[in-house]
Amino acid sequence: NAGVTQTPKFQVLKTGQSMTLQCAQDMNHNSMYWYRQDPGMGLRLIYYSASEGTTDKGEVPNGYNVSRLNKREFSLRLESAAPSQTSVYFCASSEEFAGQDTQYFGPGTRLTVL
Amino acid sequence: GQQVMQIPQYQHVQEGEDFTTYCNSSTTLSNIQWYKQRPGGHPVFLIQLVKSGEVKKQKRLTFQFGEAKKNSSLHITATQTTDVGTYFCGCAGNNRKLIWGLGTSLAVNP
Numbered sequence: 001n002a003g004v005t006q007t008p009k010f011q012v013l014k015t016g017q018s019m020t021l022q023c024a025q026d027m028n029h030n031s032m033y034w035y036r037q038d039p040g041m042g043l044r045l046i047y048y049s050a051s052e053g054t055t056d057k058g059e060v061p062n063g064y065n066v067s068r069l070n071k072r073e074f075s076l077r078l079e080s081a082a083p084s085q086t087s088v089y090f091c092a093s094s095e096e097f098a099g100q101d102t103q104y105f106g107p108g109t110r111l112t113v114l
Numbered sequence: 115g116q117q118v119m120q121i122p123q124y125q126h127v128q129e130g131e132d133f134t135t136y137c138n139s140s141t142t143l144s145n146i147q148w149y150k151q152r153p154g155g156h157p158v159f160l161i162q163l164v165k166s167g168e169v170k171k172q173k174r175l176t177f178q179f180g181e182a183k184k185n186s187s188l189h190i191t192a193t194q195t196t197d198v199g200t201y202f203c204g205c206a207g208n209n210r211k212l213i214w215g216l217g218t219s220l221a222v223n224p
Binding site for chain 2: 040041042043044045048058090099100101102103104105106107108
């Protein structure tokens with residue numbers, strides 16, 4: 001089991017460029033999440049998907065779109081990157097089982113927008 | 115809306131000293147989760163607390179959930195250099211979305 005995988009690991013973009021961050025999980029989880037992490041700001045939820053075919057906005061959704069392609073994959077798209085989107089992006093998945101609802105995180109994508 | 119405060123923001127200790135981080139929610143929680151993130155790594159689940167007054171131990175780590183289910187603490191006894199990292203609390207209300215504390219970064223001097 002690979003758990004949660006993310007691609008790419010690093011990316012540098014110019015302002016205005018677009019890109020898609022990919023995330024996949026092999027744990028058969030229903031819920032998936034996209035977070036961004038900035039120094040001193042903790043983890044902030046961008047979007048989440050409670051199940052295949054559904055997505056909802058989190059705390060900081062502006063400038064992002066998501067697609068829950070199937071149960072395994074949840075992608076995050078930046079249509080027109082801005083320097084304020086320089087951050088580390090984490091994808092996570094979870095499944096409630098016996099009252100436990102652990103989130104499993106991917107290794108992250110380190111994005112710099114110039 | 116729900117707010118979560120985690121203190122302290124940073125803690126620097128000598129190896130062998132104890133360490134405690136506190137997490138306080140403005141609302142009553144259904145559960146609280148603790149995660150550890152090593153420098154350059156990703157958050158990794160440590161434990162989930164559900165019951166009022168619950169205390170759980172993992173080797174040198176002790177986790178407590180307050181009686182009112184609005185606060186929690188993580189205590190590390192006799193820190194080691196392997197404890198270095200940032201400790202986050204994730205607070206769950208009635209829905210399943212976690213509201214995260216800003217984390218406590220622990221540095222340990224050998």
